[in-house]
Amino acid sequence: MWRRVALLSPMISSSSRSLPLNQAALGVKVGESFATDVNNPDERTLSPKEKAPFITFVLGGPGSGKGTQCEKIVETFGLQHLSAGDLLRREIALKNKNGAMILNLIKDGKIVPSEVTVKLIQKELESSDSCKFLIDGFPRTEENRVAFERIVGADPDVVLFFDCPEEEMVKRVLNRNQGRIDDNITTMKKRLKIFNALNRPVIDYYKNKGKLYTINAIGSVDDIFQHVLPIFNSFEQLKVSRHVNPKSPLGSILVENSS
Numbered sequence: 001m002w003r004r005v006a007l008l009s010p011m012i013s014s015s016s017r018s019l020p021l022n023q024a025a026l027g028v029k030v031g032e033s034f035a036t037d038v039n040n041p042d043e044r045t046l047s048p049k050e051k052a053p054f055i056t057f058v059l060g061g062p063g064s065g066k067g068t069q070c071e072k073i074v075e076t077f078g079l080q081h082l083s084a085g086d087l088l089r090r091e092i093a094l095k096n097k098n099g100a101m102i103l104n105l106i107k108d109g110k111i112v113p114s115e116v117t118v119k120l121i122q123k124e125l126e127s128s129d130s131c132k133f134l135i136d137g138f139p140r141t142e143e144n145r146v147a148f149e150r151i152v153g154a155d156p157d158v159v160l161f162f163d164c165p166e167e168e169m170v171k172r173v174l175n176r177n178q179g180r181i182d183d184n185i186t187t188m189k190k191r192l193k194i195f196n197a198l199n200r201p202v203i204d205y206y207k208n209k210g211k212l213y214t215i216n217a218i219g220s221v222d223d224i225f226q227h228v229l230p231i232f233n234s235f236e237q238l239k240v241s242r243h244v245n246p247k248s249p250l251g252s253i254l255v256e257n258s259s
């Protein structure tokens with residue numbers, strides 16, 4: 001569980017970015033991580049898990065190029081890529097408990113219950129050494145979004161939206177040729193309907209919060225990446241060091257702007 005603290009992100013918006021601290025969910029982890037030094041909080045050394053992670057949600061319709069652009073962001077900026085769809089497909093491939101249920105939903109272009117997807121993402125976040133993540137294809141619904149906030153206790157710093165016309169997305173998906181069970185015209189039509197009905201409200205939510213970056217997803221992969229580059233460059237330049245203030249009961253962010 002990440003320790004959620006008041007986030008300070010001057011490049012995006014001046015509005016409050018804090019979430020209520022999920023004490024119930026955090027209790028065990030916080031106790032565990034401070035077990036050896038709880039008597040002298042000033043001497044705590046910060047482990048990676050005590051830093052607030054930098055989270056980017058990557059949204060866009062099916063075939064808009066989220067995965068393709070994520071690969072380029074990883075190459076250039078070294079964020080860890082977590083594709084929600086890939087995590088779900090791995091459950092199917094491993095024949096895990098929810099595998100059959102997930103397969104049926106994906107075949108039909110439907111959304112897997114939030115609890116299942118959020119737990120998979122949470123496990124990856126917690127087991128990673130990274131503190132910068134690209135969460136690709138999630139949240140798909142408002143319910144997903146709220147479940148992530150509740151269970152993980154974090155919210156994104158940046159939200160990318162790859163805006164692509166439907167005809168182009170259909171063309172790309174039908175040419176993808178990666179053996180995906182949902183890359184057919186019947187499922188694609190359902191996925192587009194679900195995207196418009198359930199994902200667009202999430203995009204609007206982040207737009208209203210001032211966190212959304214809309215990227216025109218038409219053009220070559222490299223052209224599109226040129227629109228992505230300045231977004232991450234601006235965060236790199238801030239050289240923001242974010243960690244928990246042990247003296248604050250709620251925790252806060254200490255920002256070092258070394259530029």
Ligand SMILES: Nc1ncnc2c1ncn2[C@@H]1O[C@H](COP(=O)(O)OP(=O)(O)OP(=O)(O)O)[C@@H](O)[C@H]1O
Pocket residue numbers: 060061062063064065066067068069085137172173175176177217218219220221224
């Ligand atoms: N700018 C582009 N121009 C043409 N083809 C592209 C472009 N970007 C990606 N593609 C191709 O389109 C297909 C879909 O791209 P990608 O898998 O990145 O989309 P996605 O948004 O992750 O889709 P999904 O939501 O279905 O996972 C892939 O075959 C990819 O190679």
Ligand SMILES: O=c1ccn([C@@H]2O[C@H](COP(=O)(O)O)[C@@H](O)[C@H]2O)c(=O)[nH]1
Pocket residue numbers: 062084085086088105106107109110111112113117136137138139140144182191
């Ligand atoms: O958060 C999520 C992400 C994905 N799904 C299901 O998986 C497929 C494929 O997802 P991609 O991101 O396009 O790889 C999607 O259509 C959903 O059925 C999900 O339920 N929740």
Ligand SMILES: [Mg+2]
Pocket residue numbers: 066067083085137
């Ligand atoms: Mg993808």
